Amino acid sequence: AEMSPCRIVPVGQGNLVQPKLPLLKVLWAAGARGETFTLKEVMHYLGQYIILKQLYDKQQQHMVHCGDDELGLLLGIQSFSVKDPSPLYDMLRKNLTTTAA
Numbered sequence: 019a020e021m022s023p024c025r026i027v028p029v030g031q032g033n034l035v036q037p038k039l040p041l042l043k044v045l046w047a048a049g050a051r052g053e054t055f056t057l058k059e060v061m062h063y064l065g066q067y068i069i070l071k072q073l074y075d076k077q078q079q080h081m082v083h084c085g086d087d088e089l090g091l092l093l094g095i096q097s098f099s100v101k102d103p104s105p106l107y108d109m110l111r112k113n114l115t116t117t118a119a
C-alpha cells in the first residue's frame with residue numbers, strides 16, 4: 019500500500035517542503051538536487067539512500083539497520099521496520115519545514 023505521508027506537515031499549495039540541513043545532506047547523498055522537494059520525492063530519496071548504503075537487512079528486507087549511519091542519528095534509533103513508519107514521520111516533522119511556495 020502506498021504510504022500517504024501527506025499528513026506529516028501542513029503542506030501549502032505547492033506541496034513543497036524544505037528539509038533541514040542534516041536531512042538535506044542525506045537526500046543529496048541519494049542523488050537529490052536542490053533544497054525543496056515534494057514529500058513523495060523526500061520518501062523516494064530516503065529509500066534510495068537506504069538501498070545505496072545497504073542499510074536494509076538482506077534477509078528481512080523490511081528491516082532497516084541505521085544505527086551506524088547519519089540516518090540513524092536523524093531518526094534517533096538503531097533499526098526500524100518499513101512496516102512501522104512512525105519513527106520516520108516523527109523525524110520528518112522535526113526536519114521538514116513547509117515552503118511559502
Ligand SMILES: C[C@@H](c1ccc(Cl)cc1)n1cnc(-c2ccccc2)c1-c1c(C(=O)NCCN2CCN(C3CCCCC3)CC2)[nH]c2cc(Cl)ccc12
Pocket residue numbers: 019020021061062063064065066068069074079080100101103106
Ligand atoms: C512502501 C515504501 C515505504 C515508503 C515510506 C515509508 Cl514511511 C515506508 C515504506 N517502501 C517499501 N519498502 C521500502 C524500502 C525497503 C528497504 C529498502 C529501501 C526501501 C520503502 C521505502 C521507500 C520507497 O520509496 N519505496 C519504493 C518501493 N520500494 C519497495 C521495496 N524495494 C526493495 C527492493 C529490494 C531491496 C530492498 C528494497 C525498494 C523500493 N522510501 C523509503 C524511505 C524510508 Cl526512510 C524507509 C522505507 C522506504
